[in-house]
Amino acid sequence: MTETTPAAIKLRDVIRAGRQVENHSPWARAVIKHEDWRQAAASLSDGQWTLLGLWAERDQVHMAIIDGGDLGLLSLPCEDKRFPSVGQLHPPAMRLERAIRDLWGLEPEGLADTRPWLDHGKWPPATFNDVAHEAPPLAARDYAFLTAEGESLHQIPVGPVHAGIIEPGHFRFTANGEAVVRLEVRLGYVHKGIERLMQGASIERAAMLAGRVSGDSTLAYALAFAHAIEAAHRIDVPPRAVWLRALMSELERLANHFGDIGAVCNDAAFAMMHAQCGHLREQVLRVADRCFGHRLMMDRVVPGGVERDLQRDSEKEVHSLLVQIRKRFPELVELYDNTASLQDRTVGTGIVSSALARQYGCGGYVGRASGRAFDARRTPGYPPYDRLQFEVPVREDGDVDARLWIRIHEVEQSVALIDQIIRQLPRGSIRDPAQTVRTSQAHEGVALVEGFRGDVLVWVRIGADGNIERCHLRDPSWFQWPLLEAAIEGNIVADFPLCNKSFNCSYSGHDL
């Protein structure tokens, strides 16, 4: 089958031709040969398939792929600690492969970029999975940033400690006067070793770790992790829990979008939107606190169900929140739409082309503002969204303004979704404790969940002892950070905060 032309290759055929792994669900995982791995890289590079994730363990690499409506995983054993680089053909895989080399000591053969990524040369030797770090310690100043050459160019180093209350990362600008010629982001500062901590952990502890990969998406991560565990062990979740999870997810989306809409306007020095949106965000968090006992709803979604039920009084709280948003939010949208000085900053700023968004499989508002209509609630989809009416807003402009409008429309959609959820909320139990499964063999599960920022991928293997053997969590930011570098090119340095906020990528989610 490696002889066929790239255009004819379907993911499901590749999986069928490979050796399918037992006890892996809901999508298939197949162990394939070197030449099929290379061919897969070519199919990604051709744009027929989209890369969902690329990660490793001691002696193999895994790749999650979406081909139209089909999702699946391909695995390649690497006995000699090497694998053919996907990134050499398909740039979105480059940083993922650099991270694999840092964490697992597997060499992506042919990858031109040999710089470390998450490893800053500061970890104690031989700590991660007993992989010895052969590279000599690398001082921060030794990291070779990509160059841009020209007579009047100068560099501006920013971070890792920033001026605002944000996460740490380093931005290296090369500017020609005010115009940015090149931006390169350096990340890894908040790498906590979460995946290593998960190895051998109980499912309960691993669920808590998953909820702390990126605090703003704690619910999306907890949900994706729960889905993966439930898929692996074929656990049925009570209907009420399924619907409560959707309610929490939409509350998380609302809170974050309100925060972002205000913050983007604030970075254009329009404080009024910031004040008003900040107030709306606070109202959402308070309702979440009163309904579920935690403002960010951490640890409220657990494998098998949810941890806290919604009381009847709290349903009213949710209702009055919707009333308040429906009354106040349209005025704010009108204010944004009618303020020319604000639009002057956002329209045409930080453009991401639809080709790049497609190539990178960029999810969330960044992808949808650039014409990529992907939403994990639709594809692959998960309940209860199959029984809910909602639209996935898409724009083509790809600028700061478009990313803001996507958020505005998603706020409207989330409000409509919460309304439907509250009306249809089934009664019954919220967690089935009887379903703790103990088996004699390993089980694997995978899940894709739509967080506010985009699709979160979680893959897990549960060992025979019921503990986590290996878990990988892929933040949507992996495929958004590189596009920020593209978006800022040719813009002025002063517009960078605006662009950055309109992306609002996660540092912690990326660094793990």
Place this chain on the structure above:
Amino acid sequence: MRRMLFKSLVHGPLTEAAPKADDAALAELAAQVDRTARLRLGRTLSIREVDAGSCNGCELEIHALNNIVYDLERFGLRFVASPRHADVLLVTGPVTTNMREALERTYQATPAPKWVVAVGDCARDGGIFAGSYACVGGVSAVLPVDLHIRGCPPSPITLLQGLLALLETVERSVK
């Protein structure tokens, strides 16, 4: 916009709206923080926030202190853009090995007298991330910490309470 601004004038600030339990606690705290802050520092205490590896949950709640509901600045407490302007470092996260140097350099850049507040359960002792090869495990492993504010993440009210406690600590240490 004029319509909205006019409405704000008529309705008064949102900060005082909705007298629920937590708002009452906020009002109570407000008076205390105000009195103590003035006593020691006149009207201002400048805070520099440093994320030393947090999941960003703490940052969200620290951000909330600046919203119009909590409006931290009315107490004379404000966030500044540089450690060189700061009296207090508000540090979150289990301190990753990759952030250790940046945290130390930020501390060195802060003029004395200075105080360090560790925010969140992982800033206390590494929390759920304790034992990782990539975490130092708590701010006090790197810097002298004057106060820990517990919580995962601490709510804005808890943060306010903590800052009040800090002011009392500051007073004691100066006397």
